[in-house]
Amino acid sequence: MERGKFITLEGGEGAGKSTQIPYLKSFLEARGYQVVITREPGGSPGAELIRKLLLEGTPTRWEPLTEYLLLSAARRDHIEKVIKPALEQGKWVVCDRFFDSSLAYQGAGGGIKEEILQQIYDAIAPYFEPDITFIFDLPIEIGLQRAKTRSFGLEDRFEQMPFDFHQRVQDKFRQISAKNPHRCYLVQAHHTVEDISKELQSHMIKLLK
Ligand code: TMP
Numbered sequence: 310m311e312r313g314k315f316i317t318l319e320g321g322e323g324a325g326k327s328t329q330i331p332y333l334k335s336f337l338e339a340r341g342y343q344v345v346i347t348r349e350p351g352g353s354p355g356a357e358l359i360r361k362l363l364l365e366g367t368p369t370r371w372e373p374l375t376e377y378l379l380l381s382a383a384r385r386d387h388i389e390k391v392i393k394p395a396l397e398q399g400k401w402v403v404c405d406r407f408f409d410s411s412l413a414y415q416g417a418g419g420g421i422k423e424e425i426l427q428q429i430y431d432a433i434a435p436y437f438e439p440d441i442t443f444i445f446d447l448p449i450e451i452g453l454q455r456a457k458t459r460s461f462g463l464e465d466r467f468e469q470m471p472f473d474f475h476q477r478v479q480d481k482f483r484q485i486s487a488k489n490p491h492r493c494y495l496v497q498a499h500h501t502v503e504d505i506s507k508e509l510q511s512h513m514i515k516l517l518k
Contacts, residue, residue, distance in 0.1 A: 310399045317407040320445030321479050322468050323455030324498045327405055332506040337401055345395040348405035353390040356383035364464035373419025380411055385433040409485050417481035418474045444486045447498035449475045
């Protein structure tokens, strides 16, 4: 059986990735693919427990390397128990955030060297990368405002990070997109939900040809 494709959605806070996921799922299902929706941190029962540790509490609850090790433990469980089995069964996996978020948040934001992030990633998931990555780019003020109005103080540990942290995260996502044109597509996320959904679909149609 042909292996499924692994699609990731990335971007800063409140950029609108999660809103697009159901539209992308319906689009792919209409073309006959079986689709698994998942997210990071989390996506498997064990990783969802780690998610709570990571997203609740104050910004200083974990220092960046500890945070990355927790994320990596969650990621390993998620890949082994959910992502790889689904891909092997020919299903397409659409994941809300993945390793690019670690490069942006723990690397550019938290100051961990990229080679350390990469070495640990290579140990937990050798030769494994997304087939397609949509990177949502939105002015930081708008994204943070949106995120705040829906988090109600829950799972908002990263939202509470200072503005310059979010600036570094955004710059890094732009760099990742520029450096990886074989898999990344930068989405101007200030457009309407409908326009963004059409844009993702037309990009997918090009790739499916
Ligand atoms: P979200 O579910 O609202 O996207 O929130 C998840 C948060 O986790 C978001 O603030 C970014 C953060 N995160 C990292 O810092 N590093 C990572 O590798 C991942 C996957 C998420």
